[in-house]
Amino acid sequence: MPACLIVSPAEASASVPTADRLHVVDPALPQVSVTDLGVTRGDGIFEVLGVVDGHPQAVDAHLRRLAVSAAMLDLPALDLDAFRAAIHQVVAAFDEPHREYSVKIIVTRGIEGSGVATAWVLAFKSADDYAVERQTGVSVVLLERGYPHDIASRAPWLLAGAKTLSYAVNKAVLREAARRGAQDVVFTSSDGYVLEGPSASLIVKHGRHIWTPSTSQGILRGTTQAAAFEFFADAGYATSEVLLRIDQLWDADALWLTSSGRMLVPVRELDGRPITVDRELTDAGNAALLARTR
Ligand SMILES: Cc1ncc(COP(=O)(O)O)c(C=O)c1O
The missing domain is CATH 3.30.470.10 (Aminotransferase class 4, branched-chain amino acid transferase, N-terminal domain)
Incomplete structure (x- = not known):
């Protein structure tokens, strides 16, 4: 090491x-x-x-x-x-x-x-076994981050969207998820928008559209999400960054958490409700992400 x-x-x-x-x-x-x-x-x-x-x-x-x-x-x-x-x-x-x-x-x-x-x-x-997560998927809960979605422009001194060492909150929310019987979290803004996970970006499939919450909301620009968007675009999907309201998650066709090392991990449950896992697209996306040589 x-x-x-x-x-x-x-x-x-x-x-x-x-x-x-x-x-x-x-x-x-x-x-x-x-x-x-x-x-x-x-x-x-x-x-x-x-x-x-x-x-x-x-x-x-x-x-x-x-x-x-x-x-x-x-x-x-x-x-x-x-x-x-x-x-x-x-x-x-x-x-x-x-x-x-x-x-x-x-x-x-x-x-x-x-x-x-x-x-x-x-x-x-x-310590996490990403290969297993890519197969089994994760159960996720929505937790409020406590800021409105436009916090980055209103209060840049809060450093929303910087990858700082202060990840105590990002770890605390995982313990809260475990108390609720889940394994991971997607943050929501205080005014009802979907943001990101504590260590992952969110990708949403809706018909032929693939969305990720806009980085204008003080969230990280995910490097894996960007690479996954290249895969989805090659597969014929229209990809875009959007402002996504919480209620738009409920009629999504598939959801994924993405991050470096983890690649595309399907969400199989959100706040206790089952979410369809698109096995074929997940496996093809992970094969493409793992094959990257740079
Ligand atoms: C808060 C947060 N959002 C998103 C990501 C995903 O970024 P990347 O795909 O570049 O690893 C991470 C990565 O750790 C993160 O900590």
């Missing part, structure tokens, strides 16, 4: 050769300071990308989103080439026999008072 520290990850440090700033370290040993703002305040950002058959997927899309999150948090502009090199370095060093695993990128505001961001890239095998 290799990790790679990136010393001075800001673009301003790019004059020092990248290779001199990457250090492969043992993630079982302590590497981060107890005064790092990522630890003490959850002040930082992250990305998780999937690796299949040795190919890290959607690297450019993840790095673009990392840069967007960094800008939203007023972190320094990042040397994305150093991150790209670190991703390939941990993938090359990963020696466990898994067909699928994940790579996590972390950037924090750094040690308090230092003004220098901390960054590392880690390869790991997720």
